Amino acid sequence: MSKPILVLNCGSSSIKYQMIDVESEELLAKGIVQRIATGTTGTVDHEVLVGEIGEHHVDQLLDDHETALATVFGLFDEHGPDLTSTIAVAHRAVHGGDKFADPTLVTDEVVDTLRELSPLAPLHNPAGISGIEAARKLLPDVPHVGIFDTAFFARLPAEAYTYAIDVDLAKRTRIRKYGFHGTSHQFVSQEVAKLLGRDDLKQIVCHLGNGASVSAVDSGHAIETSMGLTPLAGLVMGTRSGDIDPGIVGYLNRELGLSCAEIDDELNKRSGMLGLTGHTDMRDVETAINAGDEQARLGLDVYIHRLVFYIGGYAALLGGLDALSFTAGVGENAATVRSEVCARLGVFGVKLDEEANAQRSKQARIISAPDSSVAVLVVPTNEELAMVRQAAELLG
Numbered sequence: 520m521s522k523p524i525l526v527l528n529c530g531s532s533s534i535k536y537q538m539i540d541v542e543s544e545e546l547l548a549k550g551i552v553q554r555i556a557t558g559t560t561g562t563v564d565h566e567v568l569v570g571e572i573g574e575h576h577v578d579q580l581l582d583d584h585e586t587a588l589a590t591v592f593g594l595f596d597e598h599g600p601d602l603t604s605t606i607a608v609a610h611r612a613v614h615g616g617d618k619f620a621d622p623t624l625v626t627d628e629v630v631d632t633l634r635e636l637s638p639l640a641p642l643h644n645p646a647g648i649s650g651i652e653a654a655r656k657l658l659p660d661v662p663h664v665g666i667f668d669t670a671f672f673a674r675l676p677a678e679a680y681t682y683a684i685d686v687d688l689a690k691r692t693r694i695r696k697y698g699f700h701g702t703s704h705q706f707v708s709q710e711v712a713k714l715l716g717r718d719d720l721k722q723i724v725c726h727l728g729n730g731a732s733v734s735a736v737d738s739g740h741a742i743e744t745s746m747g748l749t750p751l752a753g754l755v756m757g758t759r760s761g762d763i764d765p766g767i768v769g770y771l772n773r774e775l776g777l778s779c780a781e782i783d784d785e786l787n788k789r790s791g792m793l794g795l796t797g798h799t800d801m802r803d804v805e806t807a808i809n810a811g812d813e814q815a816r817l818g819l820d821v822y823i824h825r826l827v828f829y830i831g832g833y834a835a836l837l838g839g840l841d842a843l844s845f846t847a848g849v850g851e852n853a854a855t856v857r858s859e860v861c862a863r864l865g866v867f868g869v870k871l872d873e874e875a876n877a878q879r880s881k882q883a884r885i886i887s888a889p890d891s892s893v894a895v896l897v898v899p900t901n902e903e904l905a906m907v908r909q910a911a912e913l914l915g
């Protein structure tokens with residue numbers, strides 16, 4: 520008798536989901552919903568991996584997350600696996616502020632608090648809340664668990680999470696570094712430890728997806744990470760600027776009369792690789808570079824420069840570096856990005872095995888040369904499996 524947990528990762532216009540058996544950790548089904556609430560036809564791709572194995576596609580106008588989830592649940596009913604056997608739903612609830620770190624049983628009060636925290640993660644929390652509300656309506660009889668992206672960073676050292684602003688202002692507003700992608704950084708750092716057979720590692724994990732962040736992990740504990748109060752800080756991302764001079768915000772307001780909301784939008788949605796190159800997707804950036812597009816080349820240089828800057832700083836903070844790992848869409852797939860980053864890390868004794876780096880594989884693997892001082896790895900992240908494990912732990 521399988522005990523499936525449904526995992527939901529709701530974005531503003533998308534929902535990624537998986538159904539995983541909590542005991543065998545077998546993936547039973549997975550899917551993705553795209554273009555929710557965009558006014559254009561949405562799509563649902565549902566893949567069944569047990570019983571009547573198959574892939575199913577639906578095109579439909581999806582006005583909101585509830586409609587989208589209802590369509591997904593319809594596909595479960597029609598093609599399986601059996602949704603009524605689900606024992607719990609695990610939700611990626613990005614920003615827990617200083618209210619939530621550990622996996623939390625979702626109640627009405629929890630939803631209210633998440634709503635209060637929404638301004639801290641404007642791209643993420645509202646979508647997460649819509650998903651939680653829709654799923655609770657459609658599956659009212661099972662526990663729903665919120666898993667926070669901030670959890671792994673809740674115990675950062677004070678010197679790392681404190682901003683150099685007035686102490687009372689920071690206290691009153693709860694402004695501090697929270698950090699994100701924690702589920703992924705924790706999962707990947709544990710996989711690296713397993714692969715290298717050592718727990719006492721000084722590690723840097725590069726989670727390079729659409730959102731991107733880097734973390735420093737010392738013997739399993741996070742000591743630094745590049746995202747901050749919000750998921751806007753740090754690395755150059757698909758559409759987010761990452762670090763900029765904070766003076767730019769006031770300057771844009773004074774010079775162009777842009778409002779706070781407009782500046783937020785500019786930095787979150789029209790900056791990063793999109794702003795620099797006109798492309799959000801790293802594959803399109805690479806294609807443009809290969810076609811001789813100099814602006815795209817500069818965009819990638821900025822991306823790499825920022826990442827190398829963080830890795831160097833984190834190696835110093837860690838007091839050494841045993842392992843450097845790459846994960847998420849760009850980290851797992853873009854061999855050129857890994858190669859260009861590592862080429863600039865010779866000062867730390869990093870030596871890539873270019874052949875191993877160029878190989879395509881879905882397996883976690885070492886890509887450094889045998890005489891490299893630092894083990895370099897590619898580790899596919901699995902936030903969904905990590906979420907199932909955390910939900911299972913909470914539910915006993």
Ligand SMILES: Nc1ncnc2c1ncn2[C@@H]1O[C@H](COP(=O)(O)OP(=O)(O)O)[C@@H](O)[C@H]1O
Pocket residue numbers: 727728729730757799800801802847848849852853
């Ligand atoms: N083969 C590839 N080469 C380079 N980049 C890739 C490749 N496949 C995916 N990506 C990048 O991965 C990004 C998505 O990463 P992902 O971790 O799925 O992001 P998110 O979870 O934030 O949606 C895409 O924007 C794309 O740039």
Ligand SMILES: CC(=O)OP(=O)(O)O
Pocket residue numbers: 613643668699700728729730731750
């Ligand atoms: C927090 C965050 O940036 O998440 P994502 O990469 O899914 O946008």
Ligand SMILES: [Mg+2]
Pocket residue numbers: 728729847
């Ligand atoms: Mg992701």
